[in-house]
Amino acid sequence: MEKTKINITDEVAIHISEMNKWYGNFHVLRDINLEVMRGERIVVCGPSGSGKSTLIRCINRLEEHQKGRIIVDGTELTTDLKNIDKIRSEVGMVFQHFNLFPHLTTLENCTLAPIWVRETPSKEAQEIAMEMLEKVKIPEQAHKYPGQLSGGQQQRVAIARSLCMKPRIMLFDEVTSALDPEMIKEVLDTMIQLAEDGMTMICVTHEMGFARQVSDRVIFMDDGQIVEQNEPESFFNKPQSDRTKLFLSQILGH
């Protein structure tokens, strides 16, 4: 369980300051300040509706923020479509419900974006895709369609699909929440392996074991605010805020 911290550099990967977001009149994110270093692995947790998914969806502009700044890899997210496309092609995202393209094979899912966005020649894109599929340990499923795979396999393909874009940052949005218990491990193992490779990761998850084992920092959110953040050891053993204590007692209590 010894984890390495040598990966963290002092280069800023994501810089968020005074960021606010509203859905109509509902204030979802309130004064978010967050700085993520390159190589850092962050776990975001909190009760449902606390805004944690919205937070990471703002980072690649699936959601628009109304106030404050988000700077990803030195590029600020504004309404400029060019910046948005640039950031999206460098930030990978994996979703709770996989969102694989059901009309394409596993391999085609992985080569689509490299071919059209990066303009990689199709042969090279296929080689990269096979390499990534091997990394998530399902190269033998390359020519099957997503509908023919199990949930765990689909999620691993989704991870491979993101990796094919050679992202510098990966966002994971509750990627194990829709999986059967026996499949959670295979997906977590893939994420652990990624973390060990030094990928900058932000994971919204309820897997506290994963948070302990892999993360450099755990962030607890409630009511659209970052309530507490700390190194996992201290976060789990010595939570400061009452809301954190309550949350931890609820999810670790049984």
Added chain:
Amino acid sequence: MSKIAFVQKNKIPPSPAPISEVGVIGWLKQNLFSSWFNTLLTLLSIYFIFIILKDFIPWAWGGHWDTKSLRECLDLNPDVACFSVLTARWKQLLFGLYPAEEYWRPTVTFILLIFSIIPILFPKYFRFFWFSIIYPGLAIWLLWGGSIWSVGIVYIGFFLGVLLFILLLRNITKNMVITGISSILFVILFFIFFSNYLVKNLDIIIPISLPPVESLKMGGFTLSLIVGITGIVASFPIGILLALGRQSNLPIIKMICVGFIEFIRGVPLITLLFVASVLLNYFLPPGTNFDIVLRVIIMVTLFSAAYMAEVIRGGLAGLPLGQHEASSSLGLTYWQSQRLVIMPQALKISIPGIVNTFIGLFKDTTLVSIISLRDPVGLASTIRADQTWNGIYWELYVAIGLMFFVVCFGMSQYSQYLERKLKTDK
């Protein structure tokens, strides 16, 4: 007290199902005679089919094919069909008033049609798409005649436009909008200033032409196919754009699309056809002679495009939001994600509805008989107005129905094939 603990020690091997549940007997039992009520329904159905065929088969089988008039048929045997009307008039049903010595032209056009459709229907096995591209021009030239260059010039213009687009993109600027607009501008200027001059000179250098045939001569099943197929091909992309426009975040585009769709769907096709045949002349500058077949095609196309848009919107609505999010998160642009991710799935979901609209459009082409174009149904009235065949109904309409049935059934079968082929979840 019974014991709760239990451990199964023997594994039971799978055994074949009882004879009465599989094979022909099993099928009959399951599907036709599963209860006394189903048995009753089965027997009733068989009886109904029997009484219909009992009269129809002798009527059709014994029909006359070579009498000179309906009178002659009735004298021979009044109880059987008089197909002689088809023997006498089949050319008219197929070609309308097209000049008889030029019948080869529509015939060749429709043989070539098959070749142009095959690579689109079965892209995996036949790869001569170039023919599908030149076919429309070829068909127009063959059917309407005139100089080949008046059609060829359109191809030349677009070819030069595409060439310019590629050259600009490669050598001058990567900006798609600038290159696109300048190429389109070039094509427009080309058609305004050079095309007449070019056509004249090309005509002198290489004169290839066919005797012209005017639109009012088009008729019969030829006309149905011209209007139907052009309408199908043109309404499909327009329908896709309308569906996307209706979902757009840009309020003005959305308003235009919604307005168009709701207006067109709210008006009967016949009204639109009347507008095309009569009213349009009042709005166009005097002296413009806007081809009647073209006017009808435009109206039919707009009409089914509106329906198509709604069918495709249904497909779009059936897609989970996650598909948009996943393609955005990978960095695909709006148009890329529409073309590569969203549309292939939305269209697949909408195949039954799309084909339904196509079939509807094709059959609706018979409405042009109301604005006195001579499609098969219009011709049937003309033929019945003739003394020789006055009073004939069944034989003509059965034949016309059969022609439409063959085409529509073909479309339906193809759509089912496509659905099976695109099934990826098993």
